[in-house]
Amino acid sequence: MITPAPIQSAALFLTQNCNLRCAYCYTGEKKNLPMTLETAQQAIDFLHEHSEKQCNITFLGGEPLLEFKLLCNIARYSRDKYGRYFNFRLSTNGTLLTKKVLSFFREHRIYFALSIDGNRKQHDSQRKFANNRGSYDTIMDNLDDIFEFNPYTMAVSVITPETVNHVSAGAKSLFAEGFRYVLQTLDYSADWKKEHLKTLKEQYTILAEYYYHKLMDGKKIHYGPFDERIRTWAQKPYQKGDLCDIANTHIAVAPSGRLYPCVQFIGEDRAKWKDNSIGDVFSGFDNDRRISYIEDNYREKQSCKGCALDGRCANFCGCVNWQATGNVDQVPPIICEHERMLMPIADRLANRLWKRNSSLFKRKFYQKIFPFSSYIEDCLLADGGSNAAD
Amino acid sequence: MLRIKKVKNYMVPKYPQGVYLKKPPGLAGRLMSATVLTSAGIVALQGCKYDQTGGVPAVQKSMTETDARDIVEKVFAENDIQMTQDILLYFSHGNIDSAQLNLDGFNDSLKIGYEYAYDGWVINSDEEYYDPEEEIPDSLAFEIEQALGNEGPYIKLVRHVTEDGESHLSSLIQDFIDQLREQGII
Numbered sequence: 017m018i019t020p021a022p023i024q025s026a027a028l029f030l031t032q033n034c035n036l037r038c039a040y041c042y043t044g045e046k047k048n049l050p051m052t053l054e055t056a057q058q059a060i061d062f063l064h065e066h067s068e069k070q071c072n073i074t075f076l077g078g079e080p081l082l083e084f085k086l087l088c089n090i091a092r093y094s095r096d097k098y099g100r101y102f103n104f105r106l107s108t109n110g111t112l113l114t115k116k117v118l119s120f121f122r123e124h125r126i127y128f129a130l131s132i133d134g135n136r137k138q139h140d141s142q143r144k145f146a147n148n149r150g151s152y153d154t155i156m157d158n159l160d161d162i163f164e165f166n167p168y169t170m171a172v173s174v175i176t177p178e179t180v181n182h183v184s185a186g187a188k189s190l191f192a193e194g195f196r197y198v199l200q201t202l203d204y205s206a207d208w209k210k211e212h213l214k215t216l217k218e219q220y221t222i223l224a225e226y227y228y229h230k231l232m233d234g235k236k237i238h239y240g241p242f243d244e245r246i247r248t249w250a251q252k253p254y255q256k257g258d259l260c261d262i263a264n265t266h267i268a269v270a271p272s273g274r275l276y277p278c279v280q281f282i283g284e285d286r287a288k289w290k291d292n293s294i295g296d297v298f299s300g301f302d303n304d305r306r307i308s309y310i311e312d313n314y315r316e317k318q319s320c321k322g323c324a325l326d327g328r329c330a331n332f333c334g335c336v337n338w339q340a341t342g343n344v345d346q347v348p349p350i351i352c353e354h355e356r357m358l359m360p361i362a363d364r365l366a367n368r369l370w371k372r373n374s375s376l377f378k379r380k381f382y383q384k385i386f387p388f389s390s391y392i393e394d395c396l397l398a399d400g401g402s403n404a405a406d
Numbered sequence: 407m408l409r410i411k412k413v414k415n416y417m418v419p420k421y422p423q424g425v426y427l428k429k430p431p432g433l434a435g436r437l438m439s440a441t442v443l444t445s446a447g448i449v450a451l452q453g454c455k456y457d458q459t460g461g462v463p464a465v466q467k468s469m470t471e472t473d474a475r476d477i478v479e480k481v482f483a484e485n486d487i488q489m490t491q492d493i494l495l496y497f498s499h500g501n502i503d504s505a506q507l508n509l510d511g512f513n514d515s516l517k518i519g520y521e522y523a524y525d526g527w528v529i530n531s532d533e534e535y536y537d538p539e540e541e542i543p544d545s546l547a548f549e550i551e552q553a554l555g556n557e558g559p560y561i562k563l564v565r566h567v568t569e570d571g572e573s574h575l576s577s578l579i580q581d582f583i584d585q586l587r588e589q590g591i592i
Binding site for chain 2: 069070099100103208209246249320322323324325347349352353356359360363364366367369370371
């Protein structure tokens with residue numbers, strides 16, 4: 017039987033509420049039932065007790081900045097009681113970022129990833145306010161302040177069957193706006209068809225050409241779908257628990273204080289979802305349920321046994337598997353089809369960059385200290401103009 | 407209809423897997439003579455083509471990371487500074503998880519830490535070799551130490567040392583501590 021490891025990271029789900037109504041949202045009804053400060057403090061104490069040395073906390077929702085006051089109180093409580101034991105981050109839709117918010121983030125070193133789906137057309141078709149107005153322009157209004165706070169802010173986009181033909185234009189648009197890190201991920205729970213994947217292949221091929229020229233020109237752009245796959249070859253393949261260690265070193269805390277294997281499992285955090293819970297911050301873990309999830313996640317995927325891409329593909333993600341199939345250890349066909357299509361595009365791109373002796377490619381994928389040294393280069397050594405994507 | 411299909415053979419990647427510079431023949435355990443490797447030293451050694459029989463001048467075995475860390479920790483301890491080992495320090499560099507430096511040692515209350523970094527010399531359990539892509543130029547090493555120092559944390563980048571470099575390494579760390587004392591940081 018598996019013995020659970022100390023927690024290394026947790027998602028604190030501050031609220032179900034959100035000011036957007038994204039087409040692909042998995043969190044259900046937007047109830048205004050935020051986590052109470054008492055529950056949040058109990059969660060911090062609980063995570064401190066069940067971790068060692070350090071713990072990373074990501075504020076999620078809903079839109080976590082709807083509970084900015086609560087977020088501030090949690091950060092202060094944690095700093096006062098535990099020093100810098102916890103590292104805080106959040107994922108936000110970017111519509112509520114103000115100078116006051118950014119100032120607090122700066123003071124407490126809280127970094128965030130921004131959910132933005134590419135260009136205006138792509139974004140506004142999926143990410144709308146409750147009154148049906150698109151949210152793209154509101155984010156753009158804040159962009160200068162966002163980059164002033166952190167020029168490396170990552171853009172996170174969701175690709176759906178409806179937006180698949182905008183993928184390359186969307187990513188290029190984000191790079192052109194000044195993002196250096198763009199992560200595009202599929203909505204795996206959507207109804208994907210062969211023709212969607214054919215379109216997506218064309219889109220990735222266009223982006224591979226774009227990426228190639230940028231790196232050859234020494235522009236530091238980072239595109240998740242390619243980078244993650246190249247890294248699994250150039251460095252090392254995924255090991256169990258590397259990126260998805262649900263219920264074990266990673267857990268999620270719902271507004272009620274219930275514990276879940278990962279944020280995807282919280283849903284509406286009420287009776288019908290309660291079956292996914294692995295305990296709560298007041299009475300502790302339900303160890304049998306926790307271990308059951310860990311074992312499911314660690315179990316060898318029978319459908320992938322012997323596949324040459326195993327260890328490089330995204331079949332490891334228990335929460336994505338669960339979201340798409342209802343089972344942590346059952347890989348959905350969309351993952352397999354997507355990986356078989358994307359992997360050769362990423363690898364051929366890497367082949368070209370290697371063959372053409374791209375110095376940036378080599379540093380990026382073979383130099384352990386690259387993220388850190390690159391940060392120093394960009395902030396202190398560069399003339400300020402050589403790192404922009406365009 | 408989408409389906410799961412195992413890939414039997416996959417031969418697409420032609421770029422290297424893992425470390426891409428192969429171990430130079432005959433080099434293992436026989437590296438440079440300088441106590442602290444400098445860029446000039448690297449150039450000089452490169453000129454020797456790493457040929458064991460071709461006269462690599464008076465090379466000395468390099469210190470293992472474990473030994474170097476023991477020495478560094480000892481100096482910190484002698485100054486009543488306790489280090490917690492292997493602490494992740496986060497920087498905002500886009501990818502929410504990749505912008506981090508796994509520090510070899512860090513004292514949270516004083517915000518002092520150190521990192522044993524290689525100046526191009528990759529030392530695995532069974533091999534050592536020079537990889538120019540691992541090299542940290544002096545200017546960058548200086549900036550790394552200074553960059554975070556303004557408001558802390560204060561990071562000492564400990565660079566590659568030879569097997570007999572204990573006293574040099576000790577004074578390097580002691581100088582760092584003394585400097586922080588002079589500045590009123592500790």
